[in-house]
Amino acid sequence: MSIETIAPGLTTGTWNIDPAHSEVAFSIRHLMTKVRGSFTEFSGTVKIADELAQSTATAEITMASLDTRNADRDAHVRSSDVLDVENHPVMTFTATNVRAEGGEYYLDGDLAIKGVSRPVSLQVEFHGVAEDPWGGTRAGFSASTTINRKDWGIEFNVPLKGDKALLGDKVDLQLEIQAVRA
Secondary structure, three states, X not given: OEHHHHOOOOOOEEEEEOHHHOEEEEEEEXXXXXXXXXXXXXXXXXXXXXXXXXXXXXXXXXXXHEEOOXXXXXXXXXXXXXXXXXXXXXXXXXXXXXXXXXXXXXXEEEEEEOOEEEEEEEEEEEEEEEEOOOOOEEEEEEEEEEEEHHHHOOOOOOEEOOOEEOEEEEEEEEEEEEEEEO
């Protein structure tokens, strides 16, 4: 698949994620509703090849930058009970494949959390390319996936009455990415 056919205006080369105009967010069930949060410090690059399948992407997320809008909860999630950010300060993603399936696009790669690396597939939507007011060229993407936190050794939970637990196992990851052509 030619990149120009799939993503008009997206040229080959390196595109750097602009964290000021991007978001790495998550949600997890807590009791009967979902709690949402984000990571405020992250970086990454997307290297676009002529053939889409040969494109690559990498990202690094600073785990201590977790923000759920509740300082006590954030401190607990950062602790050794959950993410253990003192011993595992970053989460990384390295793309291994880009593919099309049924009219949808996926970025397959390895997600490493707490020293455990597992394959994930992000469903990706391309939003286009535009010139910014400062002379740069920007591309926009949305990506999402759902992971099971236990696959990465994140086991913390509190049992509740009736075989229920405080936290769900599934974590929804949502990315809104603006990347600038290097």
